[in-house]
Amino acid sequence: MILNIEAYLHYHFEHPSDLILQIEASKTKDQKILAANIAFSKIENFVRAPTEAGIGDRLLLQTTGHFNCRYTSKIEVKREATDIAALPATPIHLLPGEAIRYLMPSRYCPSDEFQAFVASDFGHLEGGARIAELSDWIYSRFSYVAGSSNAQTTALDTFVQRKGICRDFAHLLVTLARASAIPARFTSVFAPFVSPPDFHAVAEVFLNGTWHLVDPTKMARQEEIAIIGVGMDAAEVAFMTSYGFADFREQSVSVSVEA
Template sequence: MQIQIDVAMDYALGVDPLVNLAIEVARTDGQDVISDTIAIDYCTVTRVAGEGGLGTRIWADVTSPRMVLRYQATVDVTREVSALDTLAADPRQELPGDVLSFLRPSRLIESHSFLGFVERRFGHLSGGAKIAAMRDWIEAEMEYLPGSSNATTSAIDSFASRQGVCRDYAQLMCAFARAVGIPARCVSVYGLGVDPQDFHAVAQVWLSGGWHLVDPTGMARPDHMAVIAVGRDAGDIAFMETETPADLYYQSVSVMSVA
């Protein structure tokens, strides 16, 4: 499936004009970038590799008090999707070294705190069937409520409040998976069908020797997503980071299928 992405951003910057951006679609397995362009007014751009070598991050050194940006891309999503319940959990001793770190708790994903709950609730299941049940539980139990969380909200906070947005759903999914010994990481994507359209966060779990996308909000299918970046938790996949506060003038994200 081909999708078109159109992002427009306009921010007033603080005293530090250096901005870190993760908005370009990654060139990685399961998706081919047919074309993409980015324009940032009055800016010098430096690119560095993203987490684990997946995707790129942009250092934008803006010489204006405002950052005005436009990003457009056409992506052919070729990702094959397997039913989760057909996938197996890999023994820990067989996990690749670059996957092991996604078994551990992180600052915003306190997976060690969920050991008792996930055993009581999902202990009768295994592998991908367990992940599918976790995904369904989160979608059913959480209320999608914009404004109910912020950049410091952790998986424990979301579990307690049962409210959040996509980043909170993804972090809770990762917390559950890591608690049962299944590596999981947070992923930023452009997702067809996401409502309201925005930068979207999902989870990715390691099963049967590979990474598999899981959206516990239920809004986007893995074969309708274009991956941007991955990380330990939502803090690693923020689309924009600044050292000093930036004020939003305007932002829009559009993801559409190509007829």
């Protein structure tokens, strides 16, 4: 599948401000970058920095006044759909070292507070069967409501309020997977058919020896997702982190499937 992607950011900064951006689709074994371009208004000290997981880049820069950024790319996604429910869990003692950190609680994913819940309500299921059931449970029990959460909303808040956006749905699935002793990470992505069009977020779980994408909003399928980056939670893969007040002016994301 070929995806054509365009993202545009326009913010204003009254004073010189440092920014960390992570908005480019990454090169991985199952997605190929056919073409890509990123253009900025006037900036200072542009640097590319690697991420902890080695998936994608962080862009470090400084700007003042009107900041414009336009990113376009053509991505070939070569990922096949997988039946998550049929996959076994990888025993903790057999996990690769890089997966271990994704068992731990994090700022937005307090998985240690959900162990009793998953044991009592989903304890009859194991591995991928539990992940599939958890994803379906979130989709059926929680309402997708734009503007219903903010940058401080955790998976526990979402669990109580029973509503959120893709970020919150992903945080909750990551949390419940970790509470089930299955490594899970937050994954920022581009995907077509997301409504409203925007940067999207899904979960990625470690089953049967490798990582698998799961979207509890049901808006994106594994084979049509372009990964931007991964992290413990949204704090590690925010599309923009600003060290200075950012006055929002305009933002848009467009993802289409090439016929």
